[in-house]
Amino acid sequence: SQxxxxxxxxxxxxxxxxxxxxxxxxxxxNNLQWxxxxxxxxxxxxxxxxxxxxEKHSGRLRVTLDTSKKSSSLLIxxxxxxxxxxxxxxxxxxxGNKLTFGGGTRVLVKP
Amino acid sequence: DTAVSQTPKYLVTQMGNxxxxxxxxxxxxxxxxxxxxxxxxxxxIMFSYNNKELIINETVPNRFSPKSPDKAHxxxxxxxxxxxxxxxxxxxxSGPSGALAGELFFGEGxxxxxx
Numbered sequence: 372s373q374x375x376x377x378x379x380x381x382x383x384x385x386x387x388x389x390x391x392x393x394x395x396x397x398x399x400x401n402n403l404q405w406x407x408x409x410x411x412x413x414x415x416x417x418x419x420x421x422x423x424x425x426e427k428h429s430g431r432l433r434v435t436l437d438t439s440k441k442s443s444s445l446l447i448x449x450x451x452x453x454x455x456x457x458x459x460x461x462x463x464x465x466x467g468n469k470l471t472f473g474g475g476t477r478v479l480v481k482p
Numbered sequence: 483d484t485a486v487s488q489t490p491k492y493l494v495t496q497m498g499n500x501x502x503x504x505x506x507x508x509x510x511x512x513x514x515x516x517x518x519x520x521x522x523x524x525x526x527i528m529f530s531y532n533n534k535e536l537i538i539n540e541t542v543p544n545r546f547s548p549k550s551p552d553k554a555h556x557x558x559x560x561x562x563x564x565x566x567x568x569x570x571x572x573x574x575x576s577g578p579s580g581a582l583a584g585e586l587f588f589g590e591g592x593x594x595x596x597x
Contacts, residue, residue: 404585413486413572414525416585457523461586468513468576469538470586472525 377460377473385481390447392476394460395440401463403436403443404470408457417445417458450480485509488573488589495563496597502559503592505573513537514556515574515586516548525572531556563596570594 378393396403402421406414420427420436420443427434433446447454457475464471488505495501507514515538516528530538531550545561556573573589 406588408523411591413588413590414574414586415588419585459525468530468532469527470515470576471527475523477523 377458377476379476380474381477381479383479383481384450386450386452388450388480390450390454390478390480392445392458392478394443394445394473396443396460396462396473397441398462398464400438403434404461404463405432405434405443405445406459406461406472408459408475410456414459447478450478452480452482454478455480486573486575486587486589488571488592491590491592493592493594494597495595497563497565499563500559500561501563501594502557503571503573503594505556505558505589507554507573507575507587509575509587511575511587512553512578513576514550514553515576516556516558517572517574517588519570519572519591521569529556529558560594563594565596568594568596 376395384390402419404419405417407417408414418429418434420434431448436443457477459475460473461470486507493501513532515530517525518528519525528540528542529548533553534550547559550556570591570593572591574586576586
């Protein structure tokens with residue numbers, strides 16, 4: 372079963388708009404990670420937020436984490452056509468070596 | 483320099499055949515993984531090796547056999563291929579503390595199509 376569930380499954384926006392996607396997970400976590408996958412490519416790590424952090428920024432990305440609600444959000448500000456991709460949240464199991472991914476949000480940024 | 487490289491990128495084969503996918507990482511990482519991504523983009527871990535030792539073996543048919551000759555290489559051999567094996571297989575690696583400490587680095591994927 373998926374540890375993370377993402378919402379929405381797909382998102383279509385105009386260039387310059389913001390894109391927000393959410394991730395819910397089931398068990399306690401040490402950290403939560405976001406990855407991007409361009410079509411036909413491998414996954415690329417975007418940002419990691421630890422369980423004791425509430426918000427983190429990296430360039431145009433803002434990630435929040437609410438451990439009481441077991442949820443995280445990824446905001447991409449001022450989106451560009453190059454942001455078109457699938458975005459996945461992922462959480463490690465307590466044992467450490469198993470990173471479990473959500474189903475992903477497919478983002479289309481129209482020029 | 484490619485950090486995690488896997489070959490081949492594309493594999494098209496008939497049911498019943500045997501095929502292998504190779505993976506190499508030049509990041510000096512101790513841990514390597516195989517993930518399977520289905521047509522709906524769901525990613526599922528299959529195996530993980532730490533310094534050549536198998537540490538994760540998910541519920542995968544025993545037709546799938548990983549092999550790690552050294553900590554920089556993790557290969558995947560699949561026997562008696564079935565239609566349901568069609569997917570994109572990703573190799574990944576991570577540092578000594580695994581996903582608890584940081585990120586996974588992924589290869590570009592190997593798209594397997596079984597006819």
